[in-house]
Every structure is written in structure tokens, then in C-alpha cells.
Amino acid sequence: MIVASLTAGGFALAVGPGASGAPGTAPAPDFSLTVSPARLVIQPGRIGDPQRFRVVNGGRSPVDIVVTRASFTADADGNVIYDQDAPHSAAGWLHVSPTAFRLGPGERRRVTVRVDPPAEPENGEHRAALLFTAPAGPGTGNIRLNRAIGTPVYVTVPGPVDTSVRVGGLRASDFAISGPVEFGATVENVGTVRRDFFGREGLKVEVNGREIPFPDFTVLRGTSRDVTVRWTDPPLMCVCHAKVSVTGSDGTSSRSATVVVFPLHLFVMLLSVSGAFYLLALWARRRCQARLLGIVREARDPD
Incomplete structure (x- = not known):
């Protein structure tokens, strides 16, 4: 399963297919992390209900996971931009448990999210992202990358909704x-x-x-x-x-x-072909006229 991901702020994409034990399939990679659902939509009547994500380690190595909240928006091309000052943020409303855990190869874990909006929130939908991050482990290289999957969370508070x-x-x-x-x-x-x-x-x-x-x-x-x-x-x-x-x-x-x-190239080609035929016909006509003139002259002057 491929999970849609949001990545920014120094996080690298870390999405891969789940492991499969079926004969003839490729072996599981060292690192493969999936999070479902890929996005969470919470309607007004469900704000008080706990929401759950499933995190699965489909790789061959254990992985440590840290769950954080982030505000985000998007640019005109749809690229996600993480910005702590992004408008309509619900990052401060989300309470996550657990926020850190370890998954062995093939293990899975449920992460619970509860929403606690302020007493008088602005009408409409608010959004945040949960980042499931596998921090870079110790190594000898100069460059180490955190690997993360981002899942958007959309929360609509009770009240009027405008879909304009x-x-x-x-x-x-x-x-x-x-x-x-x-x-x-x-x-x-x-x-x-x-x-x-x-x-x-x-x-x-x-x-x-x-x-x-x-x-x-x-x-x-x-x-x-x-x-x-x-x-x-x-x-x-x-x-x-x-x-x-x-x-x-x-x-x-x-x-x-x-x-x-309008097929201008075909029109130009047609003109070219028509012109070629016209020139060929003109040449044939003149050649025929020349032959006829020769025959007439021979008839007038047989000697």
C-alpha cells in the first residue's frame, strides 16, 4: 500500500510498499512505514470522539517513531508548506497518544488523537498535520535525514459552512x-x-x-x-x-x-502539392505545345 505523504521542513519522504510473504515477490526493504488513514476528516458531530491511526512497520529493521503536530497550507501547485503561522490551524487542538514508540519488523501500533477546540472557535474547517517521523539514527556520514509521513487532519467545528x-x-x-x-x-x-x-x-x-x-x-x-x-x-x-x-x-x-x-501545416502541405501539380501541368502543356509547333512547321516546309 502506498500512503499519500506530506513532507517539508527538513523531512524526507519515506513511503514504501508493505512487506509480502507471497512466493516470488521481492523481499521487504530495510525501511517501510505506512500510516492509515492517509487523511482524517472530522465532522462537527464527531469532534468529541477519539480518532485512531494505524502505523505499520513493513520493513526488516526496527524503527523508532515520534509523532508531532504541524500547521500547514498549500501553494498554487498543491505543494504542502509547513508554517507555524499558517491560518486556520488546528495543531493546538490535537492531543496525541502515544507520541513516541518503537516498532519491530512487521509490528503495528494504534495512535489515538483527540480534538479539543477552544470554547468559541472560528466557524468552518481548521487543519493540521500529524508527522510520523523516524529520526535518523547514529552514523558516520555527514548527512543524516529524518524520514517522515505526514497525514492531514481536517476539523469542521459546529456552525455555518460556506462552500464558495x-x-x-x-x-x-x-x-x-x-x-x-x-x-x-x-x-x-x-x-x-x-x-x-x-x-x-x-x-x-x-x-x-x-x-x-x-x-x-x-x-x-x-x-x-x-x-x-x-x-x-x-x-x-x-x-x-x-x-x-x-x-x-x-x-x-x-x-x-x-x-x-486549424491544420495550418496540412494547408501548407496541400498548397505545396497543388503548386507542384500546377507546375508539372504547365511544363507538360508547354512541352506539348512545342511538339505541336514542330509538327506544324514540318508540315509547312516538308523540304
Whole structure:
């Protein structure tokens, strides 16, 4: 199993497949750590319930684990940025037990998380990350890396929820000679909870009666995401009208763009071939005329 990870602040990615004892499979690596669930979403009615993560050592060596809390946000490309001053943080609300433990090869451990929000928290969703870190052991090298898996935790407090989002723009080339045609969109979250654009609820660009889905992505509260998709099979020629729409608490936000697809290279090739045929026909005509003139002259002057 591959676990989605958040890494930053000096932590290196440490994700690997679980060990398998089936015949013919590759042996387990020295280090393999998995944490599930990959992310935790806590709804208002579940804030008082203890939440649990499962940590599994799928490697061949024992590993020491330290669990810490961190505030985070994300940039326009979706990269996670750990920042202790990140807005809408729930890092101070989380209480983790245990915070440090050792796992032998093949062992697993449950880690319990309890949420204790302040008496009057701001409405909407708050977030934090739990970092499951395997500190670098002693060694003789000059460089040692901590290995870590990050799991986001989203906590929505009781109260009104605003799911408003806006499309900041739809980008596309004005002219293309063929596919693929790339579309780019900026989605801004102006509500109070994150927005997941997954599967059937994903973002799509409507063009020429078709829907082209963007890859799955999440827009955190108070952030924007830039996403792109390629239209791999546009028609040979068209004036294509594209549109992207998103719907939230404040209604629907849309942006549109127009792309002209014209096979200029084929047109140039057709002109070249037509020109070649024209020159060939002209040459054949002149040659035929010359032969006819020769025959006429011979007929007039047989001697």
C-alpha cells in the first residue's frame, strides 16, 4: 500500500510498499512505514470522539517513531508548506497518544488523537498535520535525514459552512494547429471549508459538447489552485468554445475561452502539392505545345 505523504521542513519522504510473504515477490526493504488513514476528516458531530491511526512497520529493521503536530497550507501547485503561522490551524487542538514508540519488523501500533477546540472557535474547517517521523539514527556520514509521513487532519467545528469557490480564469492558446490543446484554470476557495474535486464531483472543461475532466485536486480554505488538463483529440478544424464552472454556497462561477484549431501545416502541405501539380501541368502543356509547333512547321516546309 502506498500512503499519500506530506513532507517539508527538513523531512524526507519515506513511503514504501508493505512487506509480502507471497512466493516470488521481492523481499521487504530495510525501511517501510505506512500510516492509515492517509487523511482524517472530522465532522462537527464527531469532534468529541477519539480518532485512531494505524502505523505499520513493513520493513526488516526496527524503527523508532515520534509523532508531532504541524500547521500547514498549500501553494498554487498543491505543494504542502509547513508554517507555524499558517491560518486556520488546528495543531493546538490535537492531543496525541502515544507520541513516541518503537516498532519491530512487521509490528503495528494504534495512535489515538483527540480534538479539543477552544470554547468559541472560528466557524468552518481548521487543519493540521500529524508527522510520523523516524529520526535518523547514529552514523558516520555527514548527512543524516529524518524520514517522515505526514497525514492531514481536517476539523469542521459546529456552525455555518460556506462552500464558495470561484474560477479565477480559464487559460488556453488562442490558436492550435492540432492536438493536444492544454487548458489551465485557477480555482480560488473563498469559503470556510476545503473543496475536493474528485471523480464525478471533479472539475471539468466543457468544449464542443464534451466534458474533459481535470485531474483530482483539493483546494484548501483560503488558498488557490492552478490545474491543467490536455484535450488530446480535438477535431481537425473548429472554433472551439470552452467553459469551466464551479458551484458553491454563493452560486456558480464560470470562465470561458475560445480556441481556433486549424491544420495550418496540412494547408501548407496541400498548397505545396497543388503548386507542384500546377507546375508539372504547365511544363507538360508547354512541352506539348512545342511538339505541336514542330509538327506544324514540318508540315509547312516538308523540304
